[in-house]
Amino acid sequence: MLVPCYGHLIFNDTCPFWLKDLPVLQAIILRSNNFYGPISPPDQCPLAFPELRIVGMSDNKFTGSLPSNYFVNARASSSLQIDEDGALYMGDYSFPYGYRYHDTIDLQYKGLEVKQGKVFTSFATFDISGNKLQGEIPESVGLLKSLIELNLSNNAFTGRIPLSLANVTELESLDLSNNQLSGTIPNGLKSLSFLAHINVSHNKLKGEIPQGTQIISQPKSSFEGNAELCGLPLEQSCFRTKAPPMQQLPEQEKEEPVLNWKAAAIGYGPGLFLGLLIGQVIASYKPEWLPKITGLYKRRNP
Template identity: 40%
Template sequence: MGTLPKCLMSFSKNLSVLNLRINKIQGVIPRKFAKDNKLRTIDFSQNRFEGTLPRSLLHCENLEVVDLGNNRMKDTFPDWLGTLPKLQVLVLRSNMFHGFVSSPREARSFSELHIFDLSNNNLSGPLPVSYIMKLTTMMYQDKRQGKLQYMGDGNYQDSVMVTMKGLEIRLVKILTVFTSIDLSSNHFGGELPMYIGNLKSLKGLNFSHNNLTGYIPLSIGNLTELEWLDLSSNKFIGSIPQELADLTSLAFLNLSENQLIRPIPRGRQFNTFKSDLFAMNPRLCGFPLPETCTNNPQEIPLVTILQENDTGHGSWFEWRAILMGYGCGTVGGVSLGYIVLGSKKFEWLTGLLEKKGANVRKKWRRNACRSYQI
């Protein structure tokens, strides 16, 4: 209860862990952290702190864990924390952080992060792809065998609250191989980039309850360590990639409340998921939903063509030509002719076709006159 005394920060020069979790502390976080301090962990979660983050946190160059979850902080995204060279856990969940997430200030911003949690705030604008793509620690799988290691030291091991597989769970110990991103319950928009598939050591990904659009990228099939994925309550379109069904570690998936279409892929993991995890996609069908699929399985859907284009293997001209040839032969021929005629390289062909068309029209008129005279 009460406020945090300012004098406590002067002791931070000798502290390595400052854990004040669940104490109903209110007011602002003191503005001054001592220079050259030894703080490794700051856990102020589940209190009533308000106001903004003090910039003097940059004096804490040894910080590995910052947990300010479940408070009343009202600030913009503290991108300047990305300059802390050892930061592995950043939890700002359930506060009142707001506004756009601006571009990273440093080339290696947040590069050491294992847990990145901005969930349940008022952040808006495009999905912060530029930050996600700098999470280099999540890009490499640790193939070393041996004793499990946890964050912390011999005297204190860190813990953190995470939303895992749809449930809030406190990890009393944090494995060094544990990695997760949770940007759920904000107002982020835009599309998931193909580069999301580079985060190959990622265990959990939660982008639910935002305004994300476009297709689920095929590259998500590269996340072979992924154990839970929540993309529910967005505006994703197209079909569910088969690559998702091939992820053998995926134990939880929620794609409900989107605009997904066509049959749900079949696979070992997908066969265990309940129907409510796919619900409220009006044009989605197949097991475990009660709606059966009536489309011809041999038919190549338009969304598949568009998704293949999304992988970047074809040029604009190539996929546009495919799309224009998708309908009946006559429409396809006219459309393809339009593309060719629009090119300066084939101006000679334009004249040839026009001349041929004029001859056909003359012949048709002559035949019509003869028929009339007869």
């Protein structure tokens, strides 16, 4: 069962938690309305829609946070198996004379608006972008094994990017941009081989971007707005070194060695000249006392 609530009608209400009475609800599209209040049940229980695979609640006025166990009961999104009745598509309704009907859903996927005529039952997306949600992203999001898109952008989420996202092996699109997330980008994200679109721009992330093929092939705009983030595809290197600036000596200290050298040169020159002059006089003029001193020295030292 699908519940689309979008178009020219603008709904102004709280989140319709009463829909949990629909046990086979597979998709709920409430985007671009004036829904407000918390997106989690008032008693902070897990998401109460076990068969829900598509959540589109973007561009509303939802507030509050997601409890840590929010995704625990999302049974359908936690499995990669086809429904027990063998249906391949959501809304695969059979009518007399063999006619089959498929609902059409407008989705936002990889930053683009896409009209889906047939949606596989294994297809799972979660889009609550463009609201006023805050708090940490719960680690229980890692239980959504069949999730192919997660869009939490344009909110006020804080804390770290959940390490458990590395367990969402089918993930193709991840948008966490324009929040207040901190810490590093989990290294496990580089192992997500289907991740074709990632955007973590305009947060408070730091450290090196994981150097996986799927990540470094993204445009640098997907990582901009994080002052302490470095590594490809950004131009900012993580291995830059800065030599300490040379300390400039005061003018007085720089001139002192020069002055000392000049003083030494002035004293050394005349002394050397006087010594050579005395030696020359002694060599050319032999006074009478010189042989006497030399003979006395020889008698004492035969």
